[in-house]
Amino acid sequence: MKEVKCDCGHVNPIGTILCESCGKVLEEKEKDKKLLDMRYEGSARRSQTYNKTIIDKIWNFFSSVKVGVWLIVITLIASAIGTILPQEMYIPPIMPAEEYYEDQYGWIGKLYYDLGFHNLYSSWWYLILIASIGISLVICSLDRVVPLYRALKKQRVSRHESYLKRQRVFGASQAEDTDQAFAMAKEKLKSKKYSIREEDGNILAEKGRFSRWGPYVNHVGLIIFLIGGMLRFVPGMYVDKILWIREGETKVIPETNGEYYLKNDGFILEMYDKEKDKEVFEEAIDKAGMVAKNYQSNVTLYKKKGDTVAGEEAELEKVKDYEIKVNKPLRFERFALYQVDYKLNELNKMSFALTNKKTGEEYGDLTVDLNDPQDVYDLGNGYKAEVVSYFPDFEFDENGEPITKSRVPNNPAFVFKMFTPDKPDGEISFVAIRQTIEPFGDNEYKMAFKGIDTKNVSALTVRKDLTLWIFALGGVIFMVGVAQGSYWNHRRIWLRRVNGEVWVAGHTNKNWHGLKREIEAALDGTGIKVPEDQLQNQSEKKG
Amino acid sequence: MVTISSNLLYTAFILYLIATVFFAGSIKDKNRTKKGPNRWAAIGLWISIIGFAAQLGYFITRWIAAGHAPVSNLFEFTTFFGMSLVGAFIVIYLIYKTPILGVFTLPVAVLMIAYASMFPREVSPLIPALQSDWLHIHVTTAAVGQAILAVSFAAGLIYLVKSVDQTKQSKQRFWLEAIMFGLVCTLGFIIISSSFSAAGYKAEFNWIDKNGQEAVLEYHMPALTGPNEGQLTTEGKFEPLAEMPAIINAKKLNTVIWSLASGIILYLALRLILRKRIGAALQPLAKNINLDLVDEIGYRSVLIGFPVFTLGALIFAMIWAQIAWTRFWGWDPKEVWALITFLFYAAYLHLRLSKGWHGEKSAWLAVIGFIIIMFNLVAVNLVIAGLHSYAG
Structure with missing residues (x-):
């Protein structure tokens, strides 16, 4: 590799614009400029030096801030497009997404869906954009930080005249007693927390270099x-499951390998009450009607004790009781359970009485647990009812056959076979809410509806996220x-003696106003003239 | 308590207006003997500080009354934004001592607070999702960050008012005037809605919503655009000129039309009085200011505001979202627009540092940044519905 040796004797890597040590301009085309381009200290950046191989080209592409800014702007616009209509995850599940967008938003919705914008943030091209920003971040940083570090580490105190003269803040003047003036300025700069380096009677005052990093x-x-x-995307790092759990029910918590169980001791829904809550809320509550105050599931967490064979009832050990509320998830090991949804008054039990239709005489009650019906209910004295079929969420399909839409007992229906001493072969009766069908003609007995029992159901999100600490x-x-x-600035002030004159130059990566004020304060009373802002003078001459 | 609170807010509002006058006066003051801010500016600063203290009083008393930080709905948030803007202005003013910054920042804060009061002002109880300490941590930090960024908008505006040539027709001149018109329209909206609300205008409609359901809608301005199959049920009120299909929110559109119309009338009136563009009329105020200094104030505000914004609107937001909504990021429109704001100012900083976008370009970017922030505040709450729609 060819290197560039400066007049000062320092050997610079190829591509260096300003000598790392003395700051002399090495690049021909930089020599005519009135002010130096101080970005990255004029160091040799790989991207500005090599452009031969394909790797060079890729490197140079991603190391460009222009490309980086374009990537940011494109991502910005794409993200904005994704908010025009709701994303698929936020639409109500009343119909397929394909129909929903057209149904709700007309042709715009259809177009939005057809272009894939309904799932924009997980689309391949959006992910490529984000990935490109990531690559750009890595390459941009490496391309600049290494040479910048070198340049700042190698810098000498006595900078070349051509370097000082072409700083934005620069001034040359005579001082009566240079030594005394320098000593005074040094003390003042020290008190401003500058670290001072001296060489051949020249001064470099520097502070806040770490802000450059x-x-x-x-x-x-x-x-x-x-x-x-x-x-x-790595399996096992992220768990997102929903657990619907009824009051009184104990369920294994998904994704815990059967280790943990949860019992729902009760769900509580509270609304704000004008009478009981703060008076100031009265107007707002009146206006809104109902305002929810609390969604809460009281739960007990259990841990399985020892090993159990499949099918065997697990032996559970209580870990703790907890009230899961919104903003107050239950945490255990690496899991968290969140209150996310609920269902009030889900049918839980139905009671019937086996009744003689003519006399109305009852031969015993039975209660069916709608989530776990028994096969046979023996009522004694030779009376019993057999559950032949059970449809928790019953409807008739297109052939007129009873089917169930789901396993949730929203609309339970049964086919009972009723056995009585006088009908030992049994009678078949189809029983649903508010309807009874007797498919084989007139029965003598019926299952008379006695009542229902309801329970609330809590929906809890089961979350495990092993990536959180990385994000944090x-x-x-x-x-x-x-x-x-942002909050610190890298400031340097050079004081140099040149042929009996005092040259002062200053540089900062930002906040020039602050730098100029500090120089002014440091030189006050020293007799050294305060340097001028050459850029400002330029623009004022122009204006 | 609530009454004291509202009175304090009202006081602050008036004081900000007076302070603006003093800051403007300090520029007009011809007896400038010594360098630096004069007496007018000093008085202006004190009035701003007293106003800020009054508004802080509003904030604290309302907090005590409600039992939670008053940043839980659009009125409270926007008011807080206005207060933060004044706070940010005071801090930046103490660094740079430029009265003209007050002339541009305080009216924006005043507009903001006035705009806020167009929304329901009653103290509302917190829904379960908002019951968390993160409510005041996240919302206040985000608002302060946005307010500091908004100071860069004021600085950008000053820069443009001074630098854009008003004698020649140009794109710059047009867009600068467009920004002024936008501000006038906000004023128009405030005037027209407070006039109708003072007059107690109410008109009810029965209408059919987009799901084919019958619904009732109450207008607080005469309906130019009526709802789908709307039947006016309040007697003696204005019949709509046009009926909108169910998919369009006729009431909001109606408000937009009224605001635009009053904005146009107001703007034309101003043009008639001033006999020149608003940009041109403001130009003399900026004549003594150094462009480089304004540029630096704008840049500095972005530098100070960007980390605060990121902390409040992204990082604290993510922590809270993880606790309340089970995931720290969910592509909710408000979240996405916070990300867009973040990306935009990141682009601003990169363009400035590496591409040398100083001065006028930077000023335009600051203006666009503020538009994005306002979009996130106004449109995302009122137009794009999402998890953050607490507007009521």
Whole structure:
């Protein structure tokens, strides 16, 4: 590799624009400029130096901030498009998405669906955009941070005249007593928390260099964050299940390998009450009608004790009681259970009496647990009812046959076979809510409806997310980096003696107003003239 | 307590208006003997600080009355945004001492608070999802971040008012005037809706919604656009000029039309009085300001605001979403628009640092950034429904 040796004796890597050590301009085309381009300290960036192989070309493409900004802008526009209509996950499940969009939003909805915008954020092209931003982050950062680090580490105190002269803040003047003026300025700069380096009687005052690493630190944070997103796709890292659990029911918690069980001790729904709650809410409650106050499931968490053979009832050990509310999930091991939904008054039990239709005489009651019906209910004295078929969510299909839509007892129906001493072969009766069908002609007995018993059901989201700490780490690093880069400035002030004159130059990565004020304060009383802002002078001459 | 609270807000509102006048006066003041802000500006600053304190009083008393931080609905949030904007202005003013920043920031804050009061103002109880300490942590941080970013909008506007050539026709001149017109329309909306609400205008309609259900809709402005198959049931009120299909929200469209119309009338009146563009009329206010300084104020505000915004609107938001909604990110429209804001200011910073987009380009970006923030505040709550629709 060819290297560039500067007049000062420092050997710079190829492609260097400003000597890392003394700051002399090495690049021919930079020499005519009135002010130096101080970005990345004029260091040799790979992307600006090589452009031969395919790897160079890819590197150069992704290392360009222009490309990065385009990627950001395209992602921004794409994200905005995704909010025009609701995404598929937010539409009510009343009909298939394909019909829903056209039905609700007309041809715009159809177009939106056809273009795949209903699932925009998980579309392949959106993911490619995000991935490209990730690649751009890595390459952009590497391309700049390494040479920048070198340049700032190798910098000398006595910078080349051509370097100082072409700083934005620069001034040359005579001082009566240079030594004294320098000593005074040094003290003042020290009190402003500058670290001072001296060489041949020249001064470099520098502070806040670490703010230059802010952008790279926050990019590392973002990359870690994106890696967290990728890990979501690894099986076992992320669990998203829903657990519907009735009051009184004990269920195994999914994805816990049968280790944990949950019992629902009761679901509570509370509404705000004008009488009981704060008076100030009265007007709002009047206006809204009903305002929900609390959704709560009281649960008991159990852990399985020892090993059990399949089919054997597990022996459970109570872990704890907990009230799961919105904003107050139940956490155990790496799981969290969230209150997300509920159903009030789901049918739970139905009671019937085996009755003689003519006399109305009853031969015993039976209660069917709609979630776990028995096969036969023996009423004694030779009376019994057999459940031949059970349809928890009954309707007739197109052939007129009874079917069940789901396993949830929304509309239970039974086919009973009633055995009595005088009808030992049994009578068949089809019993649903408010209807009884006797398919084989007139029966002598019927299952008379006695009553129902309802229960509330809680819906809990079962969540395990082993990637969370990665997102948290990425987020923290990002915030540190962004604060580091935003709230601190890297400021340098050079004081150099040149042929009996005092040259002062200043540079900052941002907030020039602050730098100028500090220089002004540092030079006050030293007799050294306050340097001028050459950029401002330029623009004022133009304007 | 609630009455004290509203009175304090009202006081703050008036004080901000007065402070604006003083800041404007400090620029017009010809007896500038010494460098730096003059007496008018000093008074303006004190009035702003007292106004801010009054509004802080409103915030605290309302918090005590409700038992939760008053940032739970559109009125409370927008008011808080206005207060944060004044707070951010005061801080930035103390660094840079530029009275003109007050002339542009305070009216925006005043507009914001006035706009906020067009929404239901009663103290509302918290639904279960909002019952968390993260409510005030997340919402206030996000609002403060947005408010600091909004200062860069004010700075951008000052930059453009000064730098855009008003004597020649240009795209810049047109768009600058368009921004002014937008602000005037907001004022139009506030004037027209508070006038109708002061007059107690109410007209009820029976109509058929898009699911074919009969429903009742109450208008608070005369209906120019009526709802689908709407029947006016309140006697003696204005019959709609046109009927909208069920898919369009006729009531909101009606409000938009009224606001636009009053905005246009107001704008034309202003043009008649001023005899020039609003941009041109404001130009003398900016004549003494250094463009580089304004540019730096804008940039500085973005630098200060961006981390705060990210912390409040993304990071705290994610933590809360993980607790309340089981996942830290769900592509809800409000979340997406917070991401868009984040991406936009990230692009702003990259363009500035690496592509040298300073000065006018930067000023335009600051203006667009503010439009995005306002879109997220207004449109995402009122037009695009999502989990964050607490507007009522």
